[in-house]
Amino acid sequence: MFLSINNLNKHFGTNHVLKNVSTNLKKGEVMSVIGPSGSGKSTFLKCINYLEYPSSGTINLNGEFIGTDQNGKLMSERIIHKQRKKFGMVFQNFNLFWHMNLIENIIEAPIRVLKIEKNRAIEIAEDLLEKVGLIDKRNSFPKKLSGGQQQRGAIARALAMNPEVMLFDEPTSALDPETINEVLKVIEKLAIEGMTMLIVTHEINFAKKISSRIMMLDEGVVIDDSYTKDFFNSNSNQRKYSFLNQDL
Amino acid sequence: MDWAFFADQLLTPTDKFIKAFFLVIYMSLISMFFGIIIGAFFAILRLSKNFFFQFFSFLYIWIFRSVPVMVWFVLFYTGFAMAGIFRFQDIEIFNVVIRGNVQAAIICLSMREAAYMAEVIRGGILSVENGQIDASKSLGMSWWQSMYRIILPQSLRVVVPPMGNNFNIMLKTTALASVIGVEELFLTTRTISAATFKVFEMFLVLAIAYLIITMGWSLLQILMEYRLNRHEQDPDKNFIEKIKENFSFSKNIHRDGA
Numbered sequence: 001m002f003l004s005i006n007n008l009n010k011h012f013g014t015n016h017v018l019k020n021v022s023t024n025l026k027k028g029e030v031m032s033v034i035g036p037s038g039s040g041k042s043t044f045l046k047c048i049n050y051l052e053y054p055s056s057g058t059i060n061l062n063g064e065f066i067g068t069d070q071n072g073k074l075m076s077e078r079i080i081h082k083q084r085k086k087f088g089m090v091f092q093n094f095n096l097f098w099h100m101n102l103i104e105n106i107i108e109a110p111i112r113v114l115k116i117e118k119n120r121a122i123e124i125a126e127d128l129l130e131k132v133g134l135i136d137k138r139n140s141f142p143k144k145l146s147g148g149q150q151q152r153g154a155i156a157r158a159l160a161m162n163p164e165v166m167l168f169d170e171p172t173s174a175l176d177p178e179t180i181n182e183v184l185k186v187i188e189k190l191a192i193e194g195m196t197m198l199i200v201t202h203e204i205n206f207a208k209k210i211s212s213r214i215m216m217l218d219e220g221v222v223i224d225d226s227y228t229k230d231f232f233n234s235n236s237n238q239r240k241y242s243f244l245n246q247d248l
Numbered sequence: 249m250d251w252a253f254f255a256d257q258l259l260t261p262t263d264k265f266i267k268a269f270f271l272v273i274y275m276s277l278i279s280m281f282f283g284i285i286i287g288a289f290f291a292i293l294r295l296s297k298n299f300f301f302q303f304f305s306f307l308y309i310w311i312f313r314s315v316p317v318m319v320w321f322v323l324f325y326t327g328f329a330m331a332g333i334f335r336f337q338d339i340e341i342f343n344v345v346i347r348g349n350v351q352a353a354i355i356c357l358s359m360r361e362a363a364y365m366a367e368v369i370r371g372g373i374l375s376v377e378n379g380q381i382d383a384s385k386s387l388g389m390s391w392w393q394s395m396y397r398i399i400l401p402q403s404l405r406v407v408v409p410p411m412g413n414n415f416n417i418m419l420k421t422t423a424l425a426s427v428i429g430v431e432e433l434f435l436t437t438r439t440i441s442a443a444t445f446k447v448f449e450m451f452l453v454l455a456i457a458y459l460i461i462t463m464g465w466s467l468l469q470i471l472m473e474y475r476l477n478r479h480e481q482d483p484d485k486n487f488i489e490k491i492k493e494n495f496s497f498s499k500n501i502h503r504d505g506a
Contacts, residue, residue: 051382078390085388095383098479099401108397109387141479154383161387 001060002027002196003165008057010043010220017043018054019220025165025213027062028194032207035217036243041200042092044217045167048198049087050080061086061164085113088158092170094150096142096157102129103138106157114161121160128156132186148179152186159190166190168199172206204244208232216240254449257440258456268436269457271350275425275432276418279354283361283418284411288400290366295373305366312363317356318424325352325428353425361418368410372403405476412469419461433457 003025010018017040025031033041046052048059050067053074059066066083068074075083096105106125110116116124129135132152142150151171158166168187172180184206191197191210201207207214208228215225223240224231235241261269293305312320325348329335336348376399384394426435433454441450474491481490 046382049386051385081385081388081390084386087386089383089386091379091383093379095377095379097380097383097398097402101479109384109389112393112397113388113390143479157387 001025002029002062004060005048006058006060008044008047008059009055010040010047010052011055017220018047021057021217021220021222023215023222023225025196025198027196029213030191030195030197030199030211031213031215032211033198033200033215033217034202034204034207034243035223038219039217040220041217042169045089045169045198045200048165048167049084049089051084051089085109085161086164088161088163088166090151090154090158090166090168090171092173094142094147094154094174096150096154098142101139101141102134102145102153105142105153106160109157110160125156125160128159129153131159131189132156133182146179147175148182151175151179151183155183155186155190164196166195166197168197168201170200170202172201172203216243218243250446250449253444253446254452257446257450257453261453262440264431264436265433265440265453265457268431268433269461271430272419272422272432273461275350275354275357275422275430276415279357279361280415280418282354282358283365283414284369286358286362287365288369290362291369291373292395294366294370309363309366312360317360317421318427320356320360321353321425321428324356325349347430349425349428349430352428353422353430357418357421357425361414364414365411368407368414369403371410372405372407373399375406376402408469408472408476412465415465416462419465420458 001024004022005024006022008018008021009016021040021044023031033044035041043052047054047057048066053067056072058068058070058072064083066086067080096102097108100108103122103125106128107118107121110121110124111118126135126138129138132155134149134152134156137145137149137153142153145153155171171187172183175183180203184203187197187199188210199207199211211228213225214228214231216223216231218239223237226234232244257265290305290308293301294309296302325336336352338345338347339351340346380398380402381394384398389397422430422432423434425432426438429435437450437454441447444450470491
């Protein structure tokens, strides 16, 4: 398996947010994570790249354990910092660095972290901006961009690190309906190119359309984790049934 | 009131006065420089997870904010020498002689400034959104890289206005160094006025000298804030228009979250 997550648990104080979450992804698979608010979807995503440290459980990416060794012993912060770049992350609120313009945002980490030469980093960044359709906004500051443009810029920034897996944390939740599509199109493009992705989303129709797998979380428990067509065809689970039918 | 004397002293100040004028400026600049660096260090310590570091920083800030800087001057310069702990000697750097008492004054001013700046910078760091920090981490940046490239630059927007305040205060606090015989503006003015009995005229000149220094600083601060607001400016506007925009308060009050 390309990405395997085993018995992930997360506690915030006495609050048990993730309860033995496990899943496996093949390379190039796209998994959508759905569920009601507070079900632990975002926490689950943040635990994968250790923005939140899981309380227990292991994560293995392409044979390499992330954050802990195979026995669950925590690695040093330095190693965790280095491992994070294997995962590209896109946030609900875009989180572009507001004191830098778009191109500076994208080349920052490749230059500092990957030690790529500046000219080369700019070339890569321009290609990515072309891909997300923002090349004309190259020198704009985030504040001067619309939400959809910022989010596409944030996707380009994550891609510039050449990640092995992309994590999307509700990428369209802060957008107005008209700009949601331009972001979804970019994500779809990535799916077609074979990027392995985990997408936390409320857009059930979009999830249905692009993901090969869907996982549903409720109160930190995996309610269902199956291939997309099976997910929507079986109504065995009462909780899933009620969630889908109020949402659709 | 001897207007002729006043005009004479204002327009053609003595060499001693000019020297004192620049002494105030360079003492303040050096002290501010070290104050910011040491202050940033203590701000970071105060925000660390380690209790010992936090406590050490707290202790430093408490001590240096509590004791008047005039007391530090005497303690460091006169006190240390009398107790045989350390005697500040005149040193020469790039053909400029820096007197022992000036060194002591710079050290005291820096240490005090660091305590105030630590709190200002801490406030600045706390003002940076968590999302920005998460983003920098998710890109694989190390603690130091995200501090140096993201957190500290973003905190400047909050840090610069109170820092300007502090520097303005610093320029005037140098007057207290007269207590250990530093020949800055205050002491020099006292000396001249004592010799000529023109107290009112001389101190009026002194007041104007301080006005000039702080005005220079205020202009510099406007330029700094202009540069920091780069991300909000319309690139098509010219420099003067941008400065004007930056100067108006309405824009800043109505600013939404970054």
